[in-house]
Amino acid sequence: MLVATRALARRAPASSLRVAHLSTASALEAESERFSIYNPTEEHVALRQMVRSFAEQEVDPQRAEYNEKEQFNRALFARCGELGLLGVTADESCGGSGMDAVAACVVHEELSAADPAFALSYLAHSMLYVNNVNLNASEDQKRRWLPGACDGSKVCAMAMSEPGAGTDVLGMRTAAVDAGDHYVLNGSKMWITNGCVDSETLGDGALVYARTGPGRADVSLFHVGPENPGFSLGQRITGKLGMRASPTAELVFEDCVVPKEDLVSEWNGAALCMMRNLELERVVLAAMAVGIAKRCVDRMGKYAAERVAFGRPIAEFGQMQRHVAEGYAKLMAARAYLYATAVDLDLTSTGNRLDTDGVKLFATTVAKEVADAAIQVHGGYGYVAEYQVEQLWRDAKLLEIGGGTLESHHKNMIRDLAEGLPPGV
Amino acid sequence: MRVLVGVKRVIDYAVRVRVAGDKSGVELANVKMSMNPFCEIACEEAIQLKEKKVASEVVAVSIGPKQAQETLRSALAMGCDRAIHVATDLRLDQELNPLAVARLLAKVVADEQPDLVIVGKQSIDGDNGTTGPMLAELLGWSQATFAAKFDVAGDGATAEVERETDTGTEVVKVKLPTVLTADLRLNTPRYPKLPNIMKAKKKPLESKDAADYGVDLAPSIVVEAVASPEARAAGITVDSVDTLVDKLKNEAAVI
Ligand SMILES: Cc1cc2nc3c(=O)[nH]c(=O)nc-3n(C[C@H](O)[C@H](O)[C@H](O)COP(=O)(O)OP(=O)(O)OC[C@H]3O[C@@H](n4cnc5c(N)ncnc54)[C@H](O)[C@@H]3O)c2cc1C
Ligand SMILES: Cc1cc2nc3c(=O)[nH]c(=O)nc-3n(C[C@H](O)[C@H](O)[C@H](O)COP(=O)(O)OP(=O)(O)OC[C@H]3O[C@@H](n4cnc5c(N)ncnc54)[C@H](O)[C@@H]3O)c2cc1C
Numbered sequence: 001m002l003v004a005t006r007a008l009a010r011r012a013p014a015s016s017l018r019v020a021h022l023s024t025a026s027a028l029e030a031e032s033e034r035f036s037i038y039n040p041t042e043e044h045v046a047l048r049q050m051v052r053s054f055a056e057q058e059v060d061p062q063r064a065e066y067n068e069k070e071q072f073n074r075a076l077f078a079r080c081g082e083l084g085l086l087g088v089t090a091d092e093s094c095g096g097s098g099m100d101a102v103a104a105c106v107v108h109e110e111l112s113a114a115d116p117a118f119a120l121s122y123l124a125h126s127m128l129y130v131n132n133v134n135l136n137a138s139e140d141q142k143r144r145w146l147p148g149a150c151d152g153s154k155v156c157a158m159a160m161s162e163p164g165a166g167t168d169v170l171g172m173r174t175a176a177v178d179a180g181d182h183y184v185l186n187g188s189k190m191w192i193t194n195g196c197v198d199s200e201t202l203g204d205g206a207l208v209y210a211r212t213g214p215g216r217a218d219v220s221l222f223h224v225g226p227e228n229p230g231f232s233l234g235q236r237i238t239g240k241l242g243m244r245a246s247p248t249a250e251l252v253f254e255d256c257v258v259p260k261e262d263l264v265s266e267w268n269g270a271a272l273c274m275m276r277n278l279e280l281e282r283v284v285l286a287a288m289a290v291g292i293a294k295r296c297v298d299r300m301g302k303y304a305a306e307r308v309a310f311g312r313p314i315a316e317f318g319q320m321q322r323h324v325a326e327g328y329a330k331l332m333a334a335r336a337y338l339y340a341t342a343v344d345l346d347l348t349s350t351g352n353r354l355d356t357d358g359v360k361l362f363a364t365t366v367a368k369e370v371a372d373a374a375i376q377v378h379g380g381y382g383y384v385a386e387y388q389v390e391q392l393w394r395d396a397k398l399l400e401i402g403g404g405t406l407e408s409h410h411k412n413m414i415r416d417l418a419e420g421l422p423p424g425v
Numbered sequence: 426m427r428v429l430v431g432v433k434r435v436i437d438y439a440v441r442v443r444v445a446g447d448k449s450g451v452e453l454a455n456v457k458m459s460m461n462p463f464c465e466i467a468c469e470e471a472i473q474l475k476e477k478k479v480a481s482e483v484v485a486v487s488i489g490p491k492q493a494q495e496t497l498r499s500a501l502a503m504g505c506d507r508a509i510h511v512a513t514d515l516r517l518d519q520e521l522n523p524l525a526v527a528r529l530l531a532k533v534v535a536d537e538q539p540d541l542v543i544v545g546k547q548s549i550d551g552d553n554g555t556t557g558p559m560l561a562e563l564l565g566w567s568q569a570t571f572a573a574k575f576d577v578a579g580d581g582a583t584a585e586v587e588r589e590t591d592t593g594t595e596v597v598k599v600k601l602p603t604v605l606t607a608d609l610r611l612n613t614p615r616y617p618k619l620p621n622i623m624k625a626k627k628k629p630l631e632s633k634d635a636a637d638y639g640v641d642l643a644p645s646i647v648v649e650a651v652a653s654p655e656a657r658a659a660g661i662t663v664d665s666v667d668t669l670v671d672k673l674k675n676e677a678a679v680i
Binding site: 042043045046047049050053054082083084085088092097098099 | 459495498499502616617618619620621622623625626
């Protein structure tokens, strides 16, 4: 919709413009803008159109440069704030839009098709931080933290993983003690998206999980920022395979002082916050996977029609047909599973683990496989940055690790599927 | 001052149109539809007038099938205050002619009493470019077409308009009320922000039947057949400048 005039404005040579119908909007695109399970309400349709226009006009063009330089695009992030995307699921009274899990999926799918790395930083901020605060923090805390996080002036993170504990997250060793009028935090966190914004600078706020009791599930949640004494940037992690425009940090806590009013939820009560937020995280990571797969199908379809070998478009060769057709079918299966899961996901609930794990398990591998097929169809051109598919392939791989490895999904799902199994580790 | 903006639902500018098998028109089934790009510019201008406190209310109107309400919701999400849907099932690209649209809009103007009407300079389906001028004529108002810049004077009685013409830019002064038709360079339309998308569904949208306005909607132009342009034949490579000159002279007869 709004892309239209902008694109026209760029091309317009003179006042007496003959408006031509430009490129092809694929069957895929037209289909996903109508009411359907992907867009259950009028607001979802409008949201998808808005994010798609924004992604085409502003996210796509910056992708190559920021990923090559491993830089976070803070100005683009601020634009997401202006457009109201950072608080998609947050309360309206705190600067959010109070939308549902489907809306969150719509935004992730569209942003990820243009630049998965930028979408990952969007996810860490708006889902792992904003949505977590919105659900688990007190009204006073929400008023203190959410407006700046929703308007884009603050870039925030959630820190759960540690150098020695990832899948086994409850094996975390970062610990906090109650020192009377404040808490003291010691330990370190690893792989924290938006933990920093560049090699020297911490992000503006983070939710940090820490051990606070002898029981395995005795963890609490704290809010920290660069202003807390004893909190520092261990390192910015560089040289990642993919997701290079998304900053990843090691965070260090050395006798870090946390004011009493910055404990989120109950003392020893954060396991529930973690589980509830992980369900949404997995669904939107699956949405990112769908965005990647969609872009790959689109790219390989177009390329197969254009590229000529042996005197014919390569789309006429059976092996190429298989890549494109199977890619499309896998994409649509992942997408249907995604929106079927999201539409039933009540953000305030837990206990949706089977399908939130299941959809991430399925969709992320689809993204990797479809990206691989897209490179294959592009031949040598698929191996270089210009056609985007090599980046999508590298970025897709993270989705099989972050937010829970494939194996962690197997481990979780078997608890629901093999009834009567004794409680696992 | 109240501003009325006309917004039309058309095939999305990015869709590759296909002619229907029976040549009755272009294929509309399962095709992505959007707000006409020049109407987006018209909307943006009206909203900016409101932001500058020149306008007090912006009313969007769309004539078309039920789905035209989606186009109106987009206008509301951009920032229009309320919307009027004039329902008709006539095909907007060829059955509902610009004159009928202008007549309907004139009736809406009579109901709403705006001080300014902004429409796109043309819609990208019919490419007629006549709705705005005909509306001005029916109303007996001034008109400023192909507007690239629009400034209302402090007293609200006149406006200065920069018009884009084939020979250059022309600046004209018009008396209000006036009909403005928006050209490309008038402004850059905004994306609707998410909170405004949420607010749009709560804004009033009134639907009326085109038949109730008592105007003649019968097409004065009837489309006989629609055909795709002929595919261009592939070019040839010539081996020397002499052959090229020879062919341009004798085959193409252009030099
Ligand atoms: C780019 C990036 C961004 C990230 N962002 C964040 C963030 O913002 N916040 C955050 O807290 N974390 C973040 N992470 C961390 C991520 O969640 C972890 O990397 C992930 O949970 C895996 O943990 P690990 O790396 O310690 O691997 P490990 O847990 O050590 O796993 C190694 C291998 O062992 C397997 N394994 C482990 N346990 C089992 C088991 N019981 N059964 C079978 N197999 C098992 C795993 O599946 C995996 O294959 C990020 C990671 C990356 C790479
Ligand atoms: C890093 C790199 C280094 C290279 N180094 C060299 C070098 O040193 N010297 C050199 O000469 N070349 C080199 N190449 C080129 C390489 O050999 C070609 O990229 C490769 O042969 C594929 O050709 P293409 O890229 O033109 O793809 P295309 O031939 O266009 O293939 C595109 C797709 O169509 C498929 N396809 C094509 N024809 C058929 C068919 N008949 N049936 C079924 N499927 C078909 C292909 O399998 C592929 O999936 C290099 C390429 C890269 C990326």
